Amino acid sequence: MDDLGFIVASYVVTFASVALYARGVLHRSRKAARDVPRDKRPWL
């Protein structure tokens, strides 16, 4: 497979970007949730 490097790079870029973004969102959420009481979160 001559194009393997490009193919693997496209999958790595895709899922690594999503994973990094998801990690950032969860980090921000946890940080913000420290100062918000549990009963103020309507999804719980």
Added chain:
Amino acid sequence: MSNDRATSTPFTKGLGFFVVLGIALLIILGIFVSPADVNQGESVRIMYAHVPGAWLAYLAFVMTAVSSAAYLWKRTRSLTWDRIAGASAEVGVLFMGISLVTGSLWGRLTWGTYWTWDARLTTTAFLFVTYIGYLAVRGLGGTHQQRARRSAVLALLAVLEIPLVHFSVELWNTLHQEASVAGRGTDVEMNGLMLFTLFLGVVVFTLMYIWLVLHRQRSLMLEDMLDDSGLDHALSERRAEATQAGH
């Protein structure tokens, strides 16, 4: 005060599990199992990341516009719509960026260049920059209501670019191929397994989008609550200072 399960629920945890499972299956089918294309050879495997990324970016930007319209309409006005719009635009920018990078890698293999000022590529880049601008506008100062109003108007204007991007391959002569599936008058001649892998990619990316938007809009709600409580705290301090100065 606790940060246990900050924005998670049993639903998002279950959804997350299926997303991870779907990604694993997509990688296996996309890279190892699905056949090479008659014309494009092995490079067609990039399609399973590129096409769902582009479609999800469209979906995210349309969702931003719909949520913005719901905010602007008096009967449904709620900051929840504004937060969904913001979260969706953020995720849309992420998917659009992914689509541009994977498209560039695919272009290098099929056209021999990473980038060309082709109609589809140029309009897509313009759409990407527009939504980065939208996110910047959301970050300007003011109350939550001011943020919601100005960004909702911008979202309703920005979404008009999507038909231009989508139909750019029909309106102008471009290097970019026309829609392989669901195009006007398209005769689908894709191998069954290729079509299934592409369909799986769209499903997995859609589930990923739902997971990301749910978490992001909840984190935006938490941040808004902190902003409000910070403002309340600052006001009460000022009042206390003024009372002390008056005595």
